[in-house]
Amino acid sequence: MGLTSNKVLTLAVLLAVLLFVGTIWLWPRLARQSWKAITGRVGLLIATQIAIFASIGLSANQAFGFYATWADLFGQETSPGVVVDHDPAKGEGPVKVLDTQPVNVPGGSRPATGGQIQKVDIGGKASNIASPAYVYLPPEYFQPQYKNRKFPASVVLTGYPGTAEALIKGLHYPQTAHRQAASGKMQPMILIMMRPTVAPPRDTECVDIPGGPQTETFFAKDLPTAISGHYRVGTKADNWGIIGDSTGGYCALKLAMHHPDRYAAGAGLSAYYKAPIDVTTGDLFHGDKELEQRANLNWYLEHMPPPKTSLLVSSSKTGESNYHDTLKFIDKVKAPTRISSITLDSGGHNFNTWRREIPATLQWISGRLSDN
Missing domain, CATH: 1.10.287 (Helix Hairpins)
Structure with missing residues (x-):
């Protein structure tokens, strides 16, 4: 078991x-x-x-969702590997579907009613990284009247050391997206759910580490290219958003800010704004001061041209340590960057808090993405 x-x-x-x-x-x-x-x-x-x-x-x-398997718990999980090149020219695309499962909603056994969750491996040619993910496809994806339609997509990232399964079983992203779309509060959207680290057990903080995993390149270039090549998803920035909590929230904000040509919107739930350096990250920057500064989101807002993207941040007045940092971050944002926020009266750094914020977050990001 x-x-x-x-x-x-x-x-x-x-x-x-x-x-x-x-x-x-x-x-x-x-x-x-x-x-x-x-x-x-x-x-x-x-x-x-x-x-x-x-x-x-x-x-x-x-x-x-700290650990997914017994092997993961006892430190025996060594896959997925890094430095795996999935070259489409060799006959296999960068997305490999490993399994499918229904969505836990009424009628979920029928994809045209409940949608479908696909477990996939995503290979990146530019980053030379492969990583697992779960892809939620909404019911409309399987309905004949939408067979030629392209759908907007959002990457959804866990915290560290969370598991992609927790986004389904603990945070209920597919179920919430299904319910929100069925009630007309958001448009049908594809979700790509995964860990922010693509080199476990290392916490890469979505940084292109000198001489190490090129995590930012994977999320900014490889992942959108791979998904758009396999599923009916557009390739423009307006077709793509990114959401995350905690470490994933920091990554989501950073990727939207650094790559507004790829992500039109980024939502950071309980995010922090500067990459930590600790035993889980190792040396992320290897003395590269420019790389370290760019990874500091407050520095980026103060010294770089404001990116044309939309950002959403969340915190709570009681229970979250990032509350005052979030207020400072909001104050630094300048046009054309757009900033929105969710502020709870109380709520800790946990799944219960994020489940309260996810419906509004999905509505928000849906309103900033297009299927054209």
Whole structure:
């Protein structure tokens, strides 16, 4: 059974309850001072605490999507690899569909009613990077009357070290997009859901690292080119948006600002505005001061020509550490850049907060994209 399986969580909770009850039941029998009784008490206490902590950990992992598999949890996940060249000229396109699954909505078993989620590998020729993703195709994509229509698309990025599966199971992006489009609040849109790091376990912060992964190139050039070549998606900036939370939010804002010719809109939920340097990132800039400055979004707004793109930022007055930084970022934006915001009275840096912001974010980005 998989790490994120409800059966695993149920078994862990059941084991914890049984051990707790068993401890209470057996404790009087183990009250003697013999070494066997003492060993029994210690063993029961340790086993009960391990079961309780395992239950809490599994529950938190399901809520926040930290790890997708057991191998990922124990550091054994080594794929997908970096430095994988998918050359269309060799007969295989840069997008390879690995699996399909229905969307968890009424009638979801029929693509023309519920849409479809495709698990894919995306190869990048310019960056020489390959990365997995999930692509949500709306119901209209499969309906005959739309067979010649091109759809707008948005890249959706997790935080670090989140999993792409969490965007489906935890944040419910496909379900929310389906519901919003069905109610007429947004246009049908393709979503490309993935991690912001394309070289796990390293946190690349969507930077073209000197001598390392060219992550910004992958998202700015390879991904849109690959998706537009495989699906009915336009190639103009007005056809493309990008959304993310936390690390993914920083990436979304940066990519929209650095590449307004590719992304007409970028939304950063609970984003920060400067790439951190820590044990997960390593040395991102290798002494390249210009690269480091460009990765600082406040510096970029102050020193570079304002990009012609639309930005959305979110925070909360209580519970988010980026609130004051977000206000400063908004104040620095100058035309022709457009800035919008979502400000909650309270909300932490977590899935519950982002689920409250996602419907409005999808409406906002849909209103700034075109299918022409």
